[in-house]
Amino acid sequence: MTDALQLEIDGPIARIAFNRADKRNAISQAMWEAFPRLVEAAVAERGVRALVIHSATPAMFSAGADIGEFAEKARDPVWQAANRQALRGAQLAISRAPIPTLAVVDGDCVGAGCGVAIACDMRIASSRARFGITPAKLGLVYPLHDIKLLIDLVGPGQARRILYTGELLSADEALVIGLIEVGTTVEALSREAELLIARIVENAPSSTTGLKGLVRRVLDGDRDDDAASAAIFDGAFAGADFAEGLAAFAARRKPVFADR
Structure with missing residues (x-):
């Protein structure tokens, strides 16, 4: 298990926190591999009714995949296959978790980081959040499963715009097109997120x-x-x-x- 992801159980709420601030929470292979185990541990905990994914550090969610690791290993077909499977396993674990899931986004939520957010059931973001899916800027593509999640949220036209341009969207625009469900101020983000999740976990x-x-x-x-x-x-x-x-x-x- 990697320290770059941390699981905390707080009564009926499980929280998985990105904890790699020095790399802007860039997601490494070890983090992808850890995600399914952490989700499974959260779901298995008696009394847990919801899962929150957020950053341990304010003003950032995740800058995306660890590009340094990509540059070093991506031409290794064995590593590439393992990375693809680990990424898929993490996304499926999040999107198919049996309990409601919420991404709390403060700061940049880009590339693979955006993939984690859209795998959740809902997203709440602060006014300084920015969203983008940028593989086209690196000569890469995005997994089909993640594209399906994106289209489910914003429709094919907006998905094409996001993918083809690789541009960063403000929280306001993300709210308008349906990429997030709730937008709020930086100061109110934690409070609004807690209120939303509390309304969920009090139900049957x-x-x-x-x-x-x-x-x-x-x-x-x-x-x-x-x-x-x-x-x-x-x-x-x-x-x-x-x-x-x-x-x-x-x-x-x-x-x-x-x-x-």
């Missing part, structure tokens, strides 16, 4: 997990219910979370959903 964990899975199916191309999705819908009525939700509604109190 079976609901958020079920809803996330169904959203993912839609994004993967499903268009109608089948036996599996119908079973999820029907099964909720017999669940303990629904029983607690009904009891709380009847008593006019806030529900308290138990950890599973």
Whole structure:
């Protein structure tokens, strides 16, 4: 495990922090390899209902892939294959995590760093955040899975503009085109992020997990219910979370959903 990524469990919230400020949180091969293990550890922790990815250092998220490492090793086909698989494994671990995920972006979120952010369910950013996907400036391309995530957020036209130009977008523009869900000031970023995640984790964990899975199916191309999705819908009525939700509604109190 690398110290450049840090996992912290804070009650119902797990946090993975970039911690490589001297390299502007550039993502190395070791960091890509660590991501799935950290996500798995977070999800396995009893009571964890959401995952936040952020930077341990203010005014930066991630400058992207470690270009120095690329320059040194990219012509090695064995390393290149391992890097491609590690990057894919990290992106899949984040995008397919069963619990809601949130990227908190303060500062530059570029290239592979932007790939991490768009793999999350939602993004909240400060006014000094900038977003860009810049492989075209280096003679490289972007993984198909990441391009799919980008198109899901902003549509094909905006995705083409972002990819073909490699330009950096302000937080304001990112909000307008749907690349982020919430924009706020630098001073309010932490507070707004905590409020957003608190509203999520206070809800029924079976609901958020079920809803996330169904959203993912839609994004993967499903268009109608089948036996599996119908079973999820029907099964909720017999669940303990629904029983607690009904009891709380009847008593006019806030529900308290138990950890599973």
